Amino acid sequence: TRGGRLWAGLAGREESGARLAVKACRLELSARHQERWRHELQILRSLNHPNVVKAQDLPEDLDFLVNDVPLLAMEYCSRGDLRKLLNAPENCCGLKESQVLSVLSDVGSGIQYLHENRIIHRDLKPENIVLQDEAGKVIYKIIDLGYAKDLDQGSLCTSFVGTLQYLAPELFENSPYTKTVDFWSLGTVVFECITGFRPFLHNQQPFAWHEKIKRKDPKCIFAWEEMTGEVKFSAYLPTPNSLCSTIVESVEPWLQMMLTWDPQQRGGGVDPNTNSYRCFQVMEQLLSLKIVHILNMTSAKILSYPLHPEESLHSLQVRIESDTGISLGNQELLLEMGSCLDPRKPASQCVIDGVKGWDSYMVYLFDKSKTTYEGPFASRTLSDSVNYIVKDSKIQLPVFQLRKIWAEAVHYVIGLKDDYSRLFQGQRAAMLSLLRYNTNLTNRKNNMISASQQLKAKLDFFRQSIHLDLERYSDQMTYGISSEKMLKAWKDMEEKASLCEKVADIGSLDEQIMALHTEIVELQRSLHVRRQNDVMENLRRRPCDHHVYSDSTEMVRIIVQTVQSQDWVLKELFRHLSKLLGCKQKIIDLLPSIDVALNSIKEADNSVMQMQGKRQREIWHLLKIACVRMWLSQATLAQRSLPTPPVVPFPCRLKVPLVRPAPAWMGPARPPCPPGSPKPHRPMCCSRCLSWKPLEMRKRSDSLRSFLPSFPPSLKSCLQAIS
Numbered sequence: 204t205r206g207g208r209l210w211a212g213l214a215g216r217e218e219s220g221a222r223l224a225v226k227a228c229r230l231e232l233s234a235r236h237q238e239r240w241r242h243e244l245q246i247l248r249s250l251n252h253p254n255v256v257k258a259q260d261l262p263e264d265l266d267f268l269v270n271d272v273p274l275l276a277m278e279y280c281s282r283g284d285l286r287k288l289l290n291a292p293e294n295c296c297g298l299k300e301s302q303v304l305s306v307l308s309d310v311g312s313g314i315q316y317l318h319e320n321r322i323i324h325r326d327l328k329p330e331n332i333v334l335q336d337e338a339g340k341v342i343y344k345i346i347d348l349g350y351a352k353d354l355d356q357g358s359l360c361t362s363f364v365g366t367l368q369y370l371a372p373e374l375f376e377n378s379p380y381t382k383t384v385d386f387w388s389l390g391t392v393v394f395e396c397i398t399g400f401r402p403f404l405h406n407q408q409p410f411a412w413h414e415k416i417k418r419k420d421p422k423c424i425f426a427w428e429e430m431t432g433e434v435k436f437s438a439y440l441p442t443p444n445s446l447c448s449t450i451v452e453s454v455e456p457w458l459q460m461m462l463t464w465d466p467q468q469r470g471g472g473v474d475p476n477t478n479s480y481r482c483f484q485v486m487e488q489l490l491s492l493k494i495v496h497i498l499n500m501t502s503a504k505i506l507s508y509p510l511h512p513e514e515s516l517h518s519l520q521v522r523i524e525s526d527t528g529i530s531l532g533n534q535e536l537l538l539e540m541g542s543c544l545d546p547r548k549p550a551s552q553c554v555i556d557g558v559k560g561w562d563s564y565m566v567y568l569f570d571k572s573k574t575t576y577e578g579p580f581a582s583r584t585l586s587d588s589v590n591y592i593v594k595d596s597k598i599q600l601p602v603f604q605l606r607k608i609w610a611e612a613v614h615y616v617i618g619l620k621d622d623y624s625r626l627f628q629g630q631r632a633a634m635l636s637l638l639r640y641n642t643n644l645t646n647r648k649n650n651m652i653s654a655s656q657q658l659k660a661k662l663d664f665f666r667q668s669i670h671l672d673l674e675r676y677s678d679q680m681t682y683g684i685s686s687e688k689m690l691k692a693w694k695d696m697e698e699k700a701s702l703c704e705k706v707a708d709i710g711s712l713d714e715q716i717m718a719l720h721t722e723i724v725e726l727q728r729s730l731h732v733r734r735q736n737d738v739m740e741n742l743r744r745r746p747c748d749h750h751v752y753s754d755s756t757e758m759v760r761i762i763v764q765t766v767q768s769q770d771w772v773l774k775e776l777f778r779h780l781s782k783l784l785g786c787k788q789k790i791i792d793l794l795p796s797i798d799v800a801l802n803s804i805k806e807a808d809n810s811v812m813q814m815q816g817k818r819q820r821e822i823w824h825l826l827k828i829a830c831v832r833m834w835l836s837q838a839t840l841a842q843r844s845l846p847t848p849p850v851v852p853f854p855c856r857l858k859v860p861l862v863r864p865a866p867a868w869m870g871p872a873r874p875p876c877p878p879g880s881p882k883p884h885r886p887m888c889c890s891r892c893l894s895w896k897p898l899e900m901r902k903r904s905d906s907l908r909s910f911l912p913s914f915p916p917s918l919k920s921c922l923q924a925i926s
Contacts, residue, residue: 222279223259244275247348250320254313256280256333256346280344282334289329289395293617295610297399297444301560304450304490306332306396309343311486314389315479317345318382324348325380327388328369329395367409368401373466375413383469386482390461394424397444397454399610402462404428406603417464424458443586443614447496447507447561453489457482495519495553496561497536499527499568500629500780503622503773504581505561506568510550519550523568535569539628541635562621567629574784576777583618586611589762596759605755612758616765623769626776633783634726640790641723647797648716651709654804658707661811665700669693672818684825684832692821696814703807709800712793719789726782 248258259276285306288294298306310332317324324331324345331347367375369391371384394402403426404412415434416426423436438459440451460471460482471481493510506526508519520531536544536553544552544566553566570576585593588608592598600608673693 222281223276224256224279225261226275226277246320246322247275250316250322252313252316253337253342254309254344255316255348256344277346278335280333280335280346282336282341284334285329285332285343285392285396288334289399292613295399296614297395297397299445299560299562300447300450301558301563303393303396303446304559305341306343307393307454307486308490310345310389310392311483313343313345314385315483317348318385322348323380323382324385324388325374326369327385327392329392332392368405370409371466372413372417372464375409378466381466382480383466386461386470386480390424390458393454394440394458394462397446398441400607402426402458404434419464421463421465421468422459424455424462443611443618445562447494447505449492449494449507449509450489453492457485457489460485490559493551493554494559494561495550495566496564497523497553497566497568498625498629500626500633501527501529501568501570501573501576502579502581503626505565505625507561510554514550516544516546516548516550516552519553527568529568529570530572533570533572535571537567537569537629537632537636539565539567539632541632541637541639543636565625565628567632569633569784574788575781580773583615583622585615585762589615592755593759593762596756597754599754608755609758612755612762616762619765619769623772623776626773630776630780630783633780633787637723637726637783637787637790640787641720644716644719644790644793644797647794647801648713651797651801651804652713654801654808655707655709658703658804658808658811661808661815662700662704662707665811665815666697668815669697669700669818672822673697684828686825689821689825693818696818699810699814703811706800706803706807709804712796712800715793716797719786719793722782723786726779726786729779 244258251257256277259278261274261276288298288302297303310327314324314327326347327345331345333344333346335342335344369388371380371387373380374384391401402424403416406428412426419426419436420438422438425437425439425441426434427441428434438455440446440455440458444451446454461469463469471485473479474481474484477484495508495510497506497508498504499506506523508522510519517531520534520536523529523534524531538544538553555564558564589612592600592608592612673690676690676693
């Protein structure tokens with residue numbers, strides 16, 4: 204490309220494949236200018252800032268002189284310049300908020316860096332701001348620093364052909380200039396990024412509008428000419444634009460600083476504490492704002508709140524309740540992926556670091572007390588000029604006026620499409636939230652089914668085992684052990700097990716869940732949303748194809764068609780959203796029922812296990828009694844099989860079988876019991892008889908004691924008592 208004294212080309216490095224932008228001077232320069240070129244190229248190579256295009260080393264095959272000066276190699280930015288972005292039809296009324304903030308941040312930072320290095324750009328304009336993709340993010344970089352431009356009065360017009368609209372006023376007046384000339388240019392560029400046109404009489408040449416603007420109020424940032432020729436001023440940004448009210452309130456004072464006519468006051472002056480211009484401090488404060496943008500799905504209205512440091516989520520919800528009337532308990536704030544906000548974390552969780560602008564990130568507000576949103580819904584209003592052609596579409600207007608009106612009409616149609624896209628994203632967040640709830644429902648359902656199956660298996664085992672136990676118990680009752688109390692307890696257990704079978708039956712609840720799953724799948728398969736979005740895309744493109752017409756008939760027809768389509772589209776969207784919210788409410792209602800069923804199953808499971816354990820303990824108790832009786836029976840039989848010893852009379856006339864009549868000495872003799880005294884506890888006649896113990900009885904006792912260690916403790920105590 205060619206421009207001024209320079210030409211630019213594209214070169215590449217064979218070893219790395221990197222592409223370079225190469226500039227050379229296409230005119231012969233005087234010795235003084237050649238020296239200035241070389242000196243300023245050295246300065247350029249010394250600069251290192253992400254928002255200033257870097258100088259690169261020349262490839263060997265390009266390391267030569269052109270017109271006695273070297274070539275300049277710089278990094279190549281593939282996304283074009285800011286002018287190309289501004290000329291896009293969708294940006295006819297300004298860039299999106301995220302793009303405006305990026306331009307302000309990147310270009311403002313680059314200008315501040317140049318000023319810190321005692322460099323004045325003097326020719327800042329959209330053509331000298333290029334775009335580059337770096338790590339998935341668009342970076343704005345300043346190029347063409349004007350080092351080879353001769354800015355004396357004689358060459359002013361030739362050096363700045365086509366760029367005078369962005370020059371500071373003092374450059375036209377042959378006055379000394381300072382860094383503040385870049386403030387005027389930066390303010391003009393940012394204003395155009397916001398609105399789509401320059402701030403002061405943008406349809407006129409600078410020499411024509413300077414005389415009309417020079418006496419403006421310092422706070423005026425916008426001037427336009429009425430149909431009558433009267434020039435009007437405003438201290439506020441014109442509409443339409445794509446900025447939220449919070450950003451507008453912050454950027455207007457900054458623009459007032461930048462577009463002040465007096466160069467001494469421009470930029471807000473130097474702050475003695477920081478030794479920097481106040482405009483940079485205001486810019487940093489503006490860019491550091493943490494703003495949460497919330498789309499109220501019940502009204503389709505966007506709410507923007509600047510967050511205070513460490514503000515809690517509860518505090519933010521109080522502000523939301525004040526503006527929407529939705530109580531804190533009924534507010535559901537969803538992120539784009541359908542996740543809910545964490546009440547334990549601060550409100551800053553609504554903001555993503557490095558992401559700015561309500562067009563980039565949104566939080567969606569739902570009213571949990573409703574499943575159907577009936578409005579009223581916020582709608583875009585037509586600008587006065589667009590409303591003018593809608594009332595009379597065949598009116599003939601000058602081309603420059605029609606361009607402005609049509610631009611606003613296109614902005615209106617695109618705005619409708621963007622409104623729908625945001626609502627669609629809110630609907631998508633609701634769907635993702637529904638799927639999260641559905642996943643939770645599925646997990647709980649699986650847990651419930653697993654617990655139910657386990658309970659049924661245990662009940663089957665319990666039922667079979669108790670039937671067998673009752674059958675075997677009945678078989679042995681006639682000749683074995685019987686207990687009416689235990690038999691009744693076992694039958695009660697059988698009845699309780701029948702009740703537990705009802706608890707394990709979750710068929711009705713499972714059917715409800717399966718029907719809900721089917722409904723959710725059908726909602727996911729819905730295609731009407733995608734089809735309607737394509738219609739809005741076509742409506743967005745069509746106005747851009749008819750800017751050549753001098754009347755507005757076709758434009759008005761498209762506007763009317765878009766509005767009618769928007770009404771139908773929103774009706775269908777909210778009908779679909781109501782189904783989503785209805786399914787979600789059904790899940791919320793089902794979850795407690797599942798929890799109750801699961802708890803009942805767990806209680807029944809514990810009851811079955813306790814009954815099984817109790818019955819097993821009773822069976823073992825029966826077995827213990829049977830063992831004791833069997834041993835006693837065997838002992839009795841053994842005793843009866845022994846020969847009967849002779850009976851020896853004793854004084855108390857108790858007949859005790861003896862093997863030998865000889866007594867055993869057991870201690871001092873005691874006097875006999877007096878007549879009529881009660882018999883002692885043991886089956887002996889008296890205390891004197893205790894010293895006599897039959898030999899055979901002693902043998903039996905010794906034999907019993909020898910078997911005791913082999914019995915369990917409970918049976919041992921029983922046998923000891925019997926022995």
